[in-house]
Amino acid sequence: MSKKIIVTGGAGFIGSHLVDRLIGAGHRVLVIDDLSFGNKEYLNIAADFLLLDIRDEKLPVAVKDFSPDIIYHLAAQKNVRTSLERPSYDAQINILGALSVLEAALWAGAKKFIFLSSCGVYGEAKDLPTGEEAAEQPLSPYILNKLTFEKYLSILSNDKMDWLALRLSNVYGPRQDPHGEAGVIAIFLDNIRQGKTLYINGDGQQSRDYVYVGDVVDVLLLALEKGKGIYNIGTDTQTTLLALIKELEKVAAHSAKIEFRPTINGEVRHSRLTYQKAKKLFNWQPAHDLPAGLKLTYNWFKNKQ
Known part of the structure; x- marks a missing residue:
């Protein structure tokens, strides 16, 4: 109804x-x-x-x-x-x-x-x-x-x-904003596609359930x-940030350039x-x-x- x-x-x-x-x-x-x-x-x-x-x-x-x-x-x-x-x-x-x-x-x-x-x-x-x-x-x-x-x-x-x-x-997923802090998949996909550097806060071993x-x-x-x-x-299912990047490289058929930065306060590890x-x-x-x-x-x- x-x-x-x-x-x-x-x-x-x-x-x-x-x-x-x-x-x-x-x-x-x-x-x-x-x-x-x-x-x-x-x-x-x-x-x-x-x-x-x-x-x-x-x-x-x-x-x-x-x-x-x-x-x-x-x-x-x-x-x-x-x-x-x-x-x-x-x-x-x-x-x-x-x-x-x-x-x-x-x-x-x-x-x-x-x-x-x-x-x-x-x-x-x-x-x-x-x-x-x-x-x-x-x-x-x-x-x-x-x-x-x-x-x-x-x-x-x-x-x-x-x-x-x-x-x-x-x-x-589709329509997620690749600009700004939120939405790491949208940001990384967009950057890989354009050949831009991916910035990782921490060591890349932090994991998320996507x-x-x-x-x-x-x-x-x-x-x-x-x-x-x-x-x-x-x-x-949990996926580390570095493992996520490997999946993104596969789907985009491009290699990623990675730069590590300090960990941000207030972010969960796993x-x-x-x-x-x-x-x-x-x-x-x-x-x-x-x-x-x-x-x-x-x-x-x-x-x-």
Whole structure:
């Protein structure tokens, strides 16, 4: 059955893919995005669009007027380094802005609120793969604020509205911005293709769990109908940065030039998530291994030029 759905950050990397799938499934979608990270080029023309910062005082009325069944909250300040340098700014968006969206959802009578959180809440996890019951130990204001909003969501939603927080591992794929700090795969693919140097913070042995954006969107759609609480979304596989570069060299058919730099504070050394809880509830598992996902991503970058 068709639903009315709001996607904050719906012109962004993950959000635009989600909106495309929601529109394709016959839902009516309102995208709220200030385009600070989003790209209007990726905005589905069949979606309603409101150019608005989530901190804007007009937000509650806009949400109320649309009267959504579901809200996906993806809009955020996404840069870890910015959160370390400007923690109050990060909190303004990732806590106060997010709270404004949550309050508006409750006021509008939304039935469900779906939030994209991060595997970073586990910090340097004691056990790999890491499950949802693991200790929470954020290493940056950005991650602290993700975790803080999870707590707000749990407390304020209570029995008034279903809520879901998906703790994502490192997401990659088409439409990811290769400029800036976020999205190492996008940055490295773009640089390899152009013959530019790849800069590695640390020794390159740090590892991540890389999940393809299409697989993330699959579970976001499944979450429309079921699920409440916190779920990990990853692949239960970890890849070191140096091993990732070798895979990128294969898919791009180019050798990479590498330069090592000092380690950055607030970055986790190793990350790998178990997704068994999501698999049990949603019957979901990632459909793309890393080589397959990298090939799709590289082809998108190549065709975009």
